[in-house]
Amino acid sequence: MRDLYDCLVSNMTEFAEENIVLEGFLCPICKVDFGLDLKLFLHFQEAHGEDQDLVKSFKELFGKAKEKILNNDIVKKEERRYVWEPQEIGEVKSHIQHFKNCRNKWVEHFVMETNKTVIRLEKLLCNLPQDPNKRKAHEKTIVQWLDGTDVKRCPDCTKSFNITRRQHHCRLCGSIVCHECSCFLPLSKAYETINETIQNPMDFASQSLPSFRLCIHCGQVLENREQIKYRDQKPPMCDYYDKIMECKNKIENDLLIKFNQVYNLLKEGELSYLFEANKIRSDIVKLIETIDALSNRILKMENNSNSSKTTSKNIKLAMIHYVRSTVLAIPALPSHQEIEEIAKRKREALDARLRNGQDLCMDKNNLSVKNKQNRTSKNGAILKLEDGWSPVTNANVNSDNPMVEQMNIIKNYIKQAKEAHRFDEVASLERNLQELNEEYFKMQNNSDNTSDY
Amino acid sequence: MANRAVPQRPNGQTPGKICQFKLVLLGESSVGKSSLVLRFVKGQFHEYQESTIGAAFLTQTIHLNDVAVKFEIWDTAGQERYHSLAPMYYRGAQAAIVVYDITNQDTFERAKNWVKELQRQATPGIVIALAGNKLDLNNMRSVQTDESQTYAYENGLLFMETSAKTSANVTEIFKAIAEKLPKNETTNAAQQGRRLVESEAGNKSLSSCCK
């Protein structure tokens, strides 16, 4: 402690003695303060650049000085470099909304442009004259054509227009492009785009060019629109698959549940449910047939892609499996006779129970009556059940040793037997507990003996 | 003093006695031992019966004519871990029900082993009943009735196929055991550790017990 204190004090006095302290962006050679790091650096390269070693060492010095000035940063940098312990996650911010906003702008823009283009196309197609000259005039009234006099080059490929590379107008936006930078929209496709068929195809049959010239940009807009249309369109097998799923749902969530209920009732001897059970059963079979037919139709469908071929095959396989497992899960209905048999047995059991119940009442009220009854039915042994007693096994008895576990169980049983005033049971249980204790000690001794040798 | 507690019997009939018997259930885990007992004692059945820990204790009395037979039932756990406990419960038992599951051949083999063990280690004269449980699953049966019946006959066992679920033959098997249990030789009973308890209504004559 002392040493450290002395050292500190002496250091401080040293600092105090060095009275003139220069601060700032000083050139180490001319000791001029440049005020800005960049200025100092430029000065140094200009004035003292011939000495490369010095420049290098100065750069280092400069770097250190900078670090010292931005003291906090060093610490952080060093931490980042050397401390690899897991770091807590700082502030977290969702950028989804921002992304959506940006995206929405684009989507809106795109949708608007597409819609405008389609509307223009609609107008173009409305009352389109057949005569080429009249048609051109018509086209010009819908979309204003750009004046080509000042356009010297194609805006797309920047090649200059001349006799061989002529100017062409896009019919949808009126801009000027060269032939290579344009494309044609066949009339039939144009009608398709606006969801109409050609009213009178023969009208256009004689025409040499039944199509519109478009700039690549407008062509792309329409092309994209078509693709999106197809993207949202489900493949035709989906309809069938949905129907299959409907059937499956109906079977699983409705019919099978009902069937099981009715089936259990039949097993209880309720004959009146036999008709309904048969009906539900045949309904299930019908649905299974439908599923089979639908999956066959999917399989036979013309699938152009390989992936949809495997899909349809897999659907068929899954359905075969499903149909099999469902059919197997439906138990055969008991026959009319069997159900009657069950009902008969049940009635008998009920009668017996009723007799026993009467016995029980009489036992409580009048012993002599019971005895008389017993005498009258001496041959058929009268069976009477009392309400039995059973303690609850609490699950908290776990131990590594099953014997200890059992002792805990029995202790708990004894408690319950006492509470229930079951003194015979208490006695039996206590005897068992003692046996367990003896057995346990025997076991302990044995294991002690064996471990001794 | 004594007269107060003893109701007078106008016809002078021999009053009923209570015979108490210790009965143990043995068998592979999940064959339905607890379910059988629960059906017999409480008239209940649980589709999701929890596996027994150690050995459970239940009592039930059945009245055979004017004899009350009280069973002290020890329902042992079938799990391997508790096998060391079983001898403590079949020792001194007057009756045993060895249970197997008719849909599972292995449990039948295990039952035979239990029978062997009982014949070697348990009290001589113990009444052993073999119960082929889960009769309601008859369509999944893998142990044929003939097979078990022959086996039971050869080994002098009572045999019944039962279902704790539908309660088929459950009371019947206990009743059959009760009927087969010897009920009059007091000396023999004492040797076997059977306790004879006079009912409150009974007279003092021990020899006339359980006629």
Ligand SMILES: Nc1nc2c(ncn2[C@@H]2O[C@H](COP(=O)(O)OP(=O)(O)OP(=O)(O)O)[C@@H](O)[C@H]2O)c(=O)[nH]1
């Ligand atoms: N279908 C049917 N199931 C039964 C029958 N008896 C028992 N079970 C079922 O079988 C399963 C096991 O029954 P338990 O009574 O716990 O079997 P356990 O022999 O006591 O088993 P441990 O206590 O592990 O030795 C339970 O899910 C019961 O619902 C029966 O007669 N029919």
Ligand SMILES: [Mg+2]
């Ligand atoms: Mg159990």
Ligand SMILES: [Zn+2]
């Ligand atoms: Zn300088």
Ligand SMILES: [Zn+2]
């Ligand atoms: Zn265009």
Ligand SMILES: [Zn+2]
């Ligand atoms: Zn071009």
